[in-house]
Amino acid sequence: MKSGLIRKSIGAYAVQCEACLKWRLIDTEEEYEEIRSRFIEEPFVCSKKADVSCEDPTDIEYDDTRTWAADKPNIPKTPKGFQRELVLRKDYSKMDAYYTTPSGKKVRALTEVATYLRSDPDCKDLSLSEFNFAVPKIMPDTIPAHIDRKVSTNGSNKKMKTSNKGDEQERSWNFQLSLPI
Numbered sequence: 001m002k003s004g005l006i007r008k009s010i011g012a013y014a015v016q017c018e019a020c021l022k023w024r025l026i027d028t029e030e031e032y033e034e035i036r037s038r039f040i041e042e043p044f045v046c047s048k049k050a051d052v053s054c055e056d057p058t059d060i061e062y063d064d065t066r067t068w069a070a071d072k073p074n075i076p077k078t079p080k081g082f083q084r085e086l087v088l089r090k091d092y093s094k095m096d097a098y099y100t101t102p103s104g105k106k107v108r109a110l111t112e113v114a115t116y117l118r119s120d121p122d123c124k125d126l127s128l129s130e131f132n133f134a135v136p137k138i139m140p141d142t143i144p145a146h147i148d149r150k151v152s153t154n155g156s157n158k159k160m161k162t163s164n165k166g167d168e169q170e171r172s173w174n175f176q177l178s179l180p181i
Contacts, residue, residue, distance in 0.1 A: 010029070012025055012066075013025065013026040013028075013031075013032035014060050016044070017045050018043040018044060019045050019054050020046060020054035022046065022054065022056075022058040022059070023059055023060045023061070024046060024049055024052065024058075025060055030077075036071060036073060036074070037074060037075065037076055037077045038074070039073035039074055040073050063142070064142045067139070068138075068142045069086075069136035069139065070136055070137045071136040072134045075134055076129065076130050076131070076132055078099070079126055079130045081101075081102035081122075082100065082131075084097065084098070085097070085098045085099070085100065088138070092138055092143050092144075093138075094135060095135040095138065096135065097133045097134070099113065099131060101120070102122070109133065110128055110133065113128060114128055
């Protein structure tokens with residue numbers, strides 16, 4: 001593993017209801033990917049979860065007790081046999097996306113996926129459009145306090161630096177789908 005990356009498990013998947021704007025926890029990565037893959041065509045509403053309505057309290061509050069990342073809508077589901085992995089950079093500046101192939105090879109770009117698909121006869125029915133390296137945006141207001149943020153002169157967050165204290169602090173990751181404006 002590169003020293004600039006942090007591998008932590010995703011603590012929860014959450015989706016915001018289009019109608020009431022409450023956050024609903026999604027049980028599995030597969031279910032989350034299914035919702036995300038059709039999010040623009042079929043926005044999420046509370047009633048899509050069994051025994052849940054907009055009248056029920058929110059499942060999880062958006063706050064800084066965990067790091068949140070806003071995912072992009074309509075990213076295709078991970079093809080069968082592949083694993084999509086998101087890795088947070090140590091400085092919390094962004095995440096990187098990787099796919100692990102059925103044979104265990106890690107691919108980091110569409111060109112590597114294309115090479116792999118051409119070389120594996122079992123993948124002849126897959127297309128490049130089934131792979132997407134777009135990464136969620138880390139929500140700055142949920143970055144841990146022990147991360148020192150450097151702000152550029154124009155006010156944008158160009159660089160963030162990790163301080164030495166608190167590096168072992170456990171945090172969970174929540175992924176969210178935000179409603180398109």
